[in-house]
Amino acid sequence: MKLTALFCLAACAGIAHADTELVVATVNNGHMITMQKLGKFFEKDNPGVKLKWVTLEEGTLRQRVTTDIATKGGQFDVMTIGMYETPIWGKKGWLAEIKPDAKYDIDDMLPAMRQGLSVDGKLYAAPFYGESSMLMYRSDLVQKAGMQMPAHPTWTQIRDIAAKINDPAKGVYGICLRGKPGWGDNMAFLTTLVNSYGGQWFDMKWKPQLTTKPWKDAITFYVDLLKKYGPPGSSANSFNEILALYNEGKCGMWVDATIAASFITDPKQSKVADKVAFASAPVQVTAKGSNWLWAWALAVPASSTKKDAAEKFIKWATSKEYVNLVGKEVGWGSVPTGTRKSTYANAEFLKVAKFAEAEKAAIISANPKDSTLPKSPYVGVQFASIPEFQAIGIATGQQMSAALAGKVSVDKALELSQQAAEREMTKAGYYK
Structure with missing residues (x-):
């Protein structure tokens, strides 16, 4: 009986940790590769949540996520999509609304990014990095x-x-x-x-x-x-x-x-x-x-059964804190840019990013x-x-x-x- 109980404890513990696997579909660009490497910090802060990455070339990613969301396939919990898909899919009810809390500081987001990823004032994807x-x-x-x-x-x-x-x-x-x-x-x-x-x-x-x-x-x-x-x-x-x-x-x-x-x-x-x-x-x-004007953004498909954990991950990966984490762990020249006002006010970033002014001006002018x-x-x-x-x-x-x-x-x-x-x-x- 004792052996059975011990076996059950071990097995049940394993199941508890495995049942919140988030499947993240993303593109094989440098900033996403960094996000994948730093995912261990999110996992550490959220015990029991494991990230499973599906990293694809840009064209392939677009085909896969479009097919999955249109057929309600439910393969992914987090999708990397852009300014083209977000308003169309949000309007169709294919995406879960992202509801930022006060800590997330949505007013820090560059207006062009927020507007481009919203439908009727509701945010349907959060910008991971923005660009012109x-x-x-x-x-x-x-x-x-x-x-x-x-x-x-x-x-x-x-x-x-x-x-x-x-x-x-x-x-x-x-x-x-x-x-x-x-x-x-x-x-x-x-x-x-x-x-x-x-x-x-x-x-x-x-x-x-x-x-x-x-x-x-x-x-x-x-x-x-x-x-x-x-x-x-x-x-x-x-x-x-x-x-x-x-x-x-x-x-x-x-x-x-x-x-x-x-x-x-x-x-x-x-x-x-x-x-x-x-x-x-x-x-x-x-x-x-x-x-x-473009943003690679993170969204939760309406078909996901793990929406709360998925939204938690998205808020982490698109936060001011994540930008600071990249700066500290990888270097300030490698932070994802084009999304937050605070990035362009950060002295550490401005010290190494001689492109900052040109980038921000391009985004604002589009x-x-x-x-x-x-x-x-x-x-x-x-x-x-x-x-x-x-x-x-x-x-x-x-x-x-x-x-x-x-x-x-x-x-x-x-x-x-x-x-x-x-x-x-x-x-x-x-x-x-």
Whole structure:
């Protein structure tokens, strides 16, 4: 009897610790890898809660979480999603509301982040890190070429500088830009480029605009720029691939997420950390919509059976205390940025983050409600916040990547994208 009792005690204790396993789906970006490493601190403060990580490449993550939440699959307790999905899914009742307490200090959150992740004043995801986009460049190469980088460059000026600093024989390419297909991969960047050329996804009657002059001019410029001054294989490059190239000293310029700045200025990761400078994202016909607005945020799917523990984890990972923990354990140059006012007021952070001012200015300047030169019916800078955009963005991204790889002409790629967009919008009943 004693042995049975002892066995039961041990077994029951094991069950008690195992029954609160939180499955966290996240993207394989640097800040999420850090969150995974620091998860032990959350587990220590919350005995009996274990974190199980599902870490995926960006495109795969989006597919997996979208399928799971739409089918109420219940695979995940915490999902990493963005500003595109949150308002749509929150409105559909697919996400549990995040209810911050006084300690969480929601008023410390940057307004752009809070608004972008809320529906009718209710928060449905908490921002883990926020970003806009900006130009990151090698000041040493620009200087050596006898040129100066304007604080607000045009794309024409960027092309001229890329031509001067491009030196493939020495393994240095004038510019690196995303080419990997995906609505949040190449199309995030390309939408801002098209915006700056005066284009838009849809006119006020929801008619797709992909064969208009701004799209043709922007995509022709992009393909020509990367073919002449970009690295080989650009059509397969997204954020992580270009980050690796930049840190090796192979990119003269890069227009991408502001969050990249913390990695390329870190001497532990970057060979050119002391040679990096920043400017605003390039403009052309207009400055509207030239830099995006995004947050990688954490949300609880309505299908989770562990909502309380999941919300507790999210509040921990998106808190001021977590930012301080990263600063202490990993270094102040590695803290997740773009979400809280207090981060930009922190002397320790400002001491090491020479990108802080440029990043904050980019985030504040992005306006999802007015991001195109002609009036548009949608909200969003680098995406249109309608459910149909995901399919349209993926189809267009594949065509743009094919054009960059030389498999199809720019005109043909845009024509096929227009047809795919019209099919989706007609099917969804936006117009006849």
